[in-house]
Amino acid sequence: MAEPVLEIRDLRKNFGALKATDGVTLDVRPGEIHALIGPNGAGKSTLIHQICGTFPPDSGAIRLLGEDLAGIGMAGRARLGLGRSFQISSLAPEFSALQNVMLAVQARQGSSFRFFRPVMGDRALIEPARAMLERVGLSARTDVPAAKLSHGERRQLEVAVALALGPKIFLLDEPMAGMGPEGSKSLTKFLDGLRREAPILLVEHDMDAVFALADRVSVLVYGRIIATGPVDDIRRDPEVRRAYLGDAA
Amino acid sequence: MNAAMSSREIFANMLIVALFLAIPLGAVLLDEPFHLTLATRIAVLALAATGLNIALGLGGLVSFGHAAFFGLGGYTAGIIASHALNVEPLALGLPATQSMPVIALVAVAVAALVALPIGAISLRTSGVYFIMITLAFAQMIYFFAVSWPAYGGEDGLPMTLRNAFPGVNTSKPLPFFLVCLAVLAVALLLFWLIRGSRFGAALQAGRQNPTRLAAVGISPFGIRLAAFVISAMVAALAGVLFANLSRFASPSMLSWQMSGELIVLIVLGGKDRLLGPLAGAMLYVFFEYMLGGLTERWQFFLGLILLGVVLFARGGLLGLLAGRPRHG
Numbered sequence: 280m281a282e283p284v285l286e287i288r289d290l291r292k293n294f295g296a297l298k299a300t301d302g303v304t305l306d307v308r309p310g311e312i313h314a315l316i317g318p319n320g321a322g323k324s325t326l327i328h329q330i331c332g333t334f335p336p337d338s339g340a341i342r343l344l345g346e347d348l349a350g351i352g353m354a355g356r357a358r359l360g361l362g363r364s365f366q367i368s369s370l371a372p373e374f375s376a377l378q379n380v381m382l383a384v385q386a387r388q389g390s391s392f393r394f395f396r397p398v399m400g401d402r403a404l405i406e407p408a409r410a411m412l413e414r415v416g417l418s419a420r421t422d423v424p425a426a427k428l429s430h431g432e433r434r435q436l437e438v439a440v441a442l443a444l445g446p447k448i449f450l451l452d453e454p455m456a457g458m459g460p461e462g463s464k465s466l467t468k469f470l471d472g473l474r475r476e477a478p479i480l481l482v483e484h485d486m487d488a489v490f491a492l493a494d495r496v497s498v499l500v501y502g503r504i505i506a507t508g509p510v511d512d513i514r515r516d517p518e519v520r521r522a523y524l525g526d527a528a
Numbered sequence: 529m530n531a532a533m534s535s536r537e538i539f540a541n542m543l544i545v546a547l548f549l550a551i552p553l554g555a556v557l558l559d560e561p562f563h564l565t566l567a568t569r570i571a572v573l574a575l576a577a578t579g580l581n582i583a584l585g586l587g588g589l590v591s592f593g594h595a596a597f598f599g600l601g602g603y604t605a606g607i608i609a610s611h612a613l614n615v616e617p618l619a620l621g622l623p624a625t626q627s628m629p630v631i632a633l634v635a636v637a638v639a640a641l642v643a644l645p646i647g648a649i650s651l652r653t654s655g656v657y658f659i660m661i662t663l664a665f666a667q668m669i670y671f672f673a674v675s676w677p678a679y680g681g682e683d684g685l686p687m688t689l690r691n692a693f694p695g696v697n698t699s700k701p702l703p704f705f706l707v708c709l710a711v712l713a714v715a716l717l718l719f720w721l722i723r724g725s726r727f728g729a730a731l732q733a734g735r736q737n738p739t740r741l742a743a744v745g746i747s748p749f750g751i752r753l754a755a756f757v758i759s760a761m762v763a764a765l766a767g768v769l770f771a772n773l774s775r776f777a778s779p780s781m782l783s784w785q786m787s788g789e790l791i792v793l794i795v796l797g798g799k800d801r802l803l804g805p806l807a808g809a810m811l812y813v814f815f816e817y818m819l820g821g822l823t824e825r826w827q828f829f830l831g832l833i834l835l836g837v838v839l840f841a842r843g844g845l846l847g848l849l850a851g852r853p854r855h856g
Contacts, residue, residue: 331743357745369743371736374729379740382733385726386744391751397724404726444744 281309282345284448284478285330290339292325292502299325300336301502307448312470312479314489317499318522323482324366326499327452330480331363332356344447357386362446362477364437366453372426376417376436379425380408383443408443415439415469431462438469448477455485467491490514498522540849544803548810552705564701565773566817570809571708572769577793577805578715579762584791585800586723587755588735592659592787593646593666597639597760599782601767603673604635606685606777613688628691628698628707632768639764640757642669647756651749663784670782684778691772698772708769712806715762720802722758731755763790792830796837798844807845 283306292300299322307313317323329336332353341348343359351359370379381404385391388403398404412418415435420428425436434454441449454470455463467488473479474494483489489496490510497507500522506513513519533541548570555563576598583589608631611617611624618624625631650661679685690698698704722728734741734748741748771777780786789812797808815833819826841848 352747353739353742354745354747357743363743365739365743369737369740371733371740373736374733378729382729382741382746383744385729386746391726391730391746392754393726394728395721395725397721398726398729399724401726440744 283308284344285480286340286342286345287326287330288340288342290326290329290341291337292329292334293337298502300329300339303339303499303502303504305497305504305507307478307480309478310474311494312474312481312492314481314483314493314496315499316483316486316489316496321499322502323499324452325502327366327450327482330450331361357444357446358389360444360447360477361450362441362444362448363450364434364441364452364454366456366482368425368430368433368437370425370433370436370440373424375422375424376412376428376432376439377405377408377421379436380411380439380443381405383440384408384411387444411439411443412436414442416465431458434458434462434466438466442473442476446477449473449479450482451479452482453484454481455483455488463488534851537850540846541803543849544807544810544846548806552702552709556702561701564705566813568701568705568708568773570806570813571705571712572766572773573789573793573812574806574809575708575712575715575769576763576766577790577797577808578712578719579759579766580790581759581794581799581805582719582722582762583756583759584794585804586728586735587731587752589651589752589756590659590791591650591662591756591759592784592791593650593662593664594760594763594790595782595784595786596646596666596669597643597763598767598770598786598790599669599673599777599779600639600642601635601764602771602777602781603679603685603767604638604764605631605691605768605771606687607679608634609687609689609691610679610685626689626692628693628768628772631691632765635764635768636761639760643757643760644753647753647760651752651756663787666782666784666787670779670784673782674779680777682779684776684780687771687775687777690775691768704772708773711765711769715765716802716806718762723802727751727754792834794844796834796844798846798850801844801846801850804844804846811845 285307287303287305290300290303303326315323328334330341332351343361348356381398384404384407412421415438417432417435417439420432425433428436438454455466458466463485470492493510495508496510496513497504498513498519505522506516506519551567552564580591580594583591608624609626612626616624646665650658653661674682692698693707696703696707698707730741730746730751734751738748767781770781793805793808793812796811797804815826815830819829837844
């Protein structure tokens with residue numbers, strides 16, 4: 280078995296008496312889409328915050344390509360290759376779509392302490408950024424401020440920004456949220472191809488997308504992973520059905 | 529980032545510059561040196577506010593302590609000049625000088641050295657705490673200056689002569705104005721370049737959404753600290769010129785009212801705008817002298833106008849003239 284790209288071992292986080300993360304162990308292997316599902320309040324967001332470095336776990340370890348992430352902040356983790364999209368779009372609202380992606384290109388080139396050269400004539404930033412917008416299908420909207428984009432377009436832009444970082448792993452927090460059926464369908468197709476670039480940890484409520492995309496699924500309930508396995512196993516797992524899927528699946 | 533300017537914005541900028549330059553021109557033509565002093569005051573205040581605009585306008589860092597750097601610049605000029613006048617060496621046996629470029633360099637370096645720790649500590653906080661902690665640091669420096677009798681204490685430090693600038697007779701109003709105008713022009717160019725640079729992109733992204741900046745792998749702290757220090761250096765440069773203008777390094781330059789005044793200039797003129805500080809300084813000095821001539825309570829009316837700007841014209845004077853800023 281290949282070395283996992285992201286490895287989470289026995290992660291624990293309590294908020295007072297609430298065990299928000301209760302011994303989570305999970306890994307994401309090269310080339311796979313690993314979906315994380317669970318009902319509201321299961322602790323998905325808490326887990327993501329710990330992976331991204333918003334706050335530290337009480338105990339346990341998170342390793343990216345074998346490197347322990349303890350003590351590394353959000354920006355440091357991004358530089359190590361954690362490409363993240365947010366559940367609620369988190370962009371620079373006054374910047375155009377292009378400028379949002381250019382910022383990621385600039386970060387990847389590691390060159391933010393340049394004080395004089397104008398970015399708007401800098402082809403080393405503009406061209407890769409345009410290419411990313413083209414890939415996610417936002418070419419026609421490059422000059423529109425992020426705040427003026429539609430909800431679905433902002434989701435696409437989030438993905439373009441993550442893509443521009445050239446990450447080792449994508450951490451996509453509900454990329455389909457609030458998208459129409461057409462949008463979800465085309466994004467599903469897009470993510471399907473993305474796994475060749477880097478594996479994806481996909482947190483998603485849209486079960487059609489999860490079942491279409493995931494190589495493996497982990498089910499989080501009350502801070503614990505109650506099952507991990509291929510899609511078909513998860514669908515059949517009686518405990519999962521009881522806790523989450525109901526009879527619809 | 530620099531967007532292509534709309535023609536309306538170009539027109540607004542040209543109008544501000546033309547109005548501003550009309551003051552010294554009129555003063556020279558009508559032989560009214562007092563109005564040259566007004567124009568110089570506008571240029572120097574605009575310079576200080578342009579410095580603050582890097583932190584406040586681009587970075588969203590509402591420093592309520594920039595008087596500290598403004599005053600440090602003023603006191604550096606006053607202290608070095610007084611030593612030179614008395615032919616006394618400075619601390620550590622360094623020779624004193626009357627040369628304005630040398631004094632300005634020292635003042636800028638001092639401001640950078642002081643701003644670095646202040647910024648490093650203050651930037652651990654945000655929002656109202658950042659405002660309060662920058663205020664607290666500035667007040668510390670203010671009370672230090674007031675309680676230091678060697679350099680005038682509460683009375684401040686008079687400068688008998690203006691510092692010398694090579695090839696320029698700084699004691700005459702017009703040459704001194706031109707020096708200040710040139711420094712302001714350089715600072716505005718610097719602001720323009722920074723705003724459009726990679727650094728400026730990161731700084732402005734951090735204002736709009738620090739989480740986004742961190743998520744692409746750029747730590748907001750380093751970017752903001754650099755902006756804070758650059759901003760302080762420009763304010764100190766303005767302080768050197770201000771002390772020269774009034775021939776006096778006054779504790780009031782270090783006071784919190786001064787910090788507030790700089791913020792008011794930016795808000796009046798239009799924050800984040802290249803010429804916002806200049807427009808603000810023009811309005812401010814205009815009210816100070818026009819309303820000040822009519823009533824001692826001119827600041828009451830300034831307050832009303834500021835209220836109007838904040839409630840009805842968030843973009844300040846330039847926002848009114850130029851419309852919403854374009855992005856993209």
